[in-house]
Amino acid sequence: MTPEPVVRTVGEGVARVTWSVELATEEFRVAVGRVSAVVEEALRVHARVEAWVSPDDAVGQRLATWAGMHREGVMRGVPDPGGAARDLVVYARVVADAPVGEPAGFRALLNSFLPRKRAISQLLLRDPSGRVLMCRLTYKRDWDLPGGVVEVGESPQLAVGREVEEELGLVVAPGRLLLTDWLPSWGGWDDALCLVFDGGVVEESVLETVVREEREIAGVQFCAPDEVRRHAADFTARRVEAALAALADGPGYTESGR
Incomplete structure (x- = not known):
């Protein structure tokens, strides 16, 4: 027995x-x-x-x-x-x-x-000439859109507003969802979903009101698409381009920006 x-x-x-x-x-x-x-x-x-x-x-x-x-x-x-x-x-x-x-x-x-998937919320902010607000980060060389990880039990839309206020001192009401981008496992990270929300158009002078969270944000500036390509990782640049396209085409879905 x-x-x-x-x-x-x-x-x-x-x-x-x-x-x-x-x-x-x-x-x-x-x-x-x-x-x-x-x-x-x-x-x-x-x-x-x-x-x-x-x-x-x-x-x-x-x-x-x-x-x-x-x-x-x-x-x-x-x-x-x-x-x-x-x-x-x-x-x-x-x-x-x-x-x-x-x-x-x-x-x-x-x-x-049951499986759990990390979620990241980011904000697409543009100036009147169509340039995109990008952040130079302290913990990696690649530049990225403002935003961050969604906390457990937190709305992704509220999360991106919180992150932008905490990291840049900007109070922005996130608009509609532009893009859902799946990020495969990479460099020790599990896979994740990145949700990009519309932050609307703001004047370039908004940079003068930015209060950086200095532990994470080394600098911010508006970048034209070719500048995004120079400063960001390929998959980030593709995500920014897909989010910009979604402004006209409607919400999209990509995998690593493709």
């Missing part, structure tokens, strides 16, 4: 559940029921019950999830008994979690492991 999952206390109020590889060969609902029962029992005397699962163990990850444990992230470089470093996916359930059988509990469980 397959051994029962094992629970041991690993800290004050914290227990860790493990199971044998044989458990994964059982009928899946039976295996989930056995792990779930052990987790629920452990929560009677612990505030938190966790499981550490190998990223390569797809069945183990499914078992932990459907036993009601939320995926919390990956611990990198954890030493194993032989001294080698390995990554482990951390799953946990705490006393305060809503029961999985309730809608809120089930949604929270799904939310813990």
Whole structure:
């Protein structure tokens, strides 16, 4: 008979559940029921019950999830008994979690492991001659449109207004969405969606009112399209050109500006 999952206390109020590889060969609902029962029992005397699962163990990850444990992230470089470093996916359930059988509990469980995508909001501001406001950044050589990362739970349209005010001291009401640009994984970054909103036309004299966030913004200036090409990365220049085209053609979708 397959051994029962094992629970041991690993800290004050914290227990860790493990199971044998044989458990994964059982009928899946039976295996989930056995792990779930052990987790629920452990929560009677612990505030938190966790499981550490190998990223390569797809069945183990499914078992932990459907036993009601939320995926919390990956611990990198954890030493194993032989001294080698390995990554482990951390799953946990705490006393305060809503029961999985309730809608809120089930949604929270799904939310813990479904993919999440980073969103970036940028603003297309032009002067009367059609030049685009570009920022020279302190943390990279390439110039970019003003804007930044959308916070969790924040509207992308509100986010770009917040970022422009924080980084440039400009209060601008973002207009319509011009462009959705998908950015593939690159240089250590996960993929992301970049949303470019219409910032309208402002006088060049607006530069005199800019108050730079000096940790991030080294300078700002209006650039003609050929200047954007000289100062920005290729994919950024393509995004700016696509956003300008959308002013007349309507909202567009690109991938890395194409």
